[in-house]
Amino acid sequence: MTAVLEVLLWWAALTGLWLVLISTVDPLELLVGSASALAAALLARVGRRAVADR
Amino acid sequence: MSPRVRLWVFLVGAAGFAALFAAACLDLPAFGTVPHPYGVRAVHAALSHHTANVIASVNFDLRAFDTLGEESILFSAVIGTVVLLRQARDEHRKDPEPATVHPPVRRFALLTLPFALLVGLYVIAHGQISPGGGFQGGVVAATALHLLYIAADYRALERVRPLTLYEIGEAAGEAAYVITGLAAVLAGSAFLANVLPFGTLATLSSGGTAMVLNAAVGLEVTSGIVVLLARFLDQAVEIEEPGEGGGSPRDTRDSGGNGDDERERA
């Protein structure tokens, strides 16, 4: 449960960041942005776990 | 050849080069003034294919075949490294030692990690719109992963880095480039011709095949750099030679020291 929440929080923050980086918003941009943000959010979670329990 | 003779050979060569170089420089067009005819045509071609970033248009559309060559150079360079830096039969692997990292540094690295990956993906995705592209973004994304090595140690990095996947990714990126080129042939045009609809200028879907090829390069470079660094990390952190410190040096390992040795002998 905490895992889902953590990824979700990261995803929301990173999608917001993507919206800051781009210049024009359109549906495709949103799709690519949220997919990239999801990948980065998953990496954030996996990375934190890998460092925490070595 | 004695050092003295060598110096004279160098001086003669350098003097000749200096003369020719100066003569060539005198014939150059004035600095930053005359618009080059190729530049004008490249900008025109890029805009006619709805690619906002002219450099991306040159790389992935006008000269897509050149870029295929460049991509293959990186591809084969990575393969060469993998072969040279493999674990030899007389070497053994030891577990990397855990590292203690200052907590603020660890927190900072862990927080930067997703940001760096997102910036890398952003640079890849917007290659045909703004400066950047598959290569630049790919390197940033690959660097992002190695922030884990900074945040903790090699063990942490190994846990989140399925190397086989990255090896597949590298090959898939290279293959996707060639397949896109061949698809253009099947569509009745030339190899790597831009056959897709061009889309609206300055959106993610613009540029036709330039967009696809850019993504393929992004995949190849990201995976390639990860594989490349993995080999270097393995050698520096994990692999030990028999009787390290006195064992017979092997040719492939000496690349780092060769330059120095030659200088010393010189």
Add this chain to the structure above:
Amino acid sequence: MSTSDGWLAAALVPLLALVPVLWRIAYGSPGDRLIGQNLTSLLAGLVLLLAAQGFHRTSYNDVALVVSVLGPTGTLIYARFLDVLPDSRLVRWTALVGVPATVLPLCVATGPGRAMAKLLLIGVLLIAGSVVTSGRGAREGVTA
């Protein structure tokens, strides 16, 4: 192509500040060299931001964005291998004074909007990166 000479002249300030930094990197002690490396990426980020405004090309800010992410990464890589991460008041104050002094005028010139948010983001990343990599007590031994 039109350029704004005022912004480009401002870019000259951090650019010229790189000259003594190069000297320290080439001839300083290990700690000094690392501080120099840290300072270089910070100053380069500022130069890039000012140059982007001077050339009227907001897309050039992407270069500064990449510097703000990769600069501290590079510093931490060196810190890992040289086994030092020196506490540096110089870097900290350059970041805390120089970055707002650069980014805030740029924000005023840009006006509210997405571009301004991006500028602020780059500024925050530059400050955070410099402060963490020059923090007090960060010299604790690191091994690999």
Add this chain to the structure above:
Amino acid sequence: MTDVLIVVALLLVAGAATAAVLNRDPMRQALVLSFLGLALALLFTFLQAPDVALSQLAVGSAVTPLMILLTVRKVRRRPGSGDGVDKPAGRER
């Protein structure tokens, strides 16, 4: 004004490249090389080539230093090989 920036950046590049040659310890060279990379990135940006600047930055700021430092570590771990590579102090001029 652009010309002034270009001249300063060119001088920085020339200075950094010379310093990289004059330094003999690989660790020092790596740091000077990082500086050279950033100076080059600035020069490319002043010459209106941000794509090239980005390439230089991406490669020069983290990946190249990491590769150099890992190689140096590997070589230094083997005192028997590469005569004197592990004695940087004596190699400076």
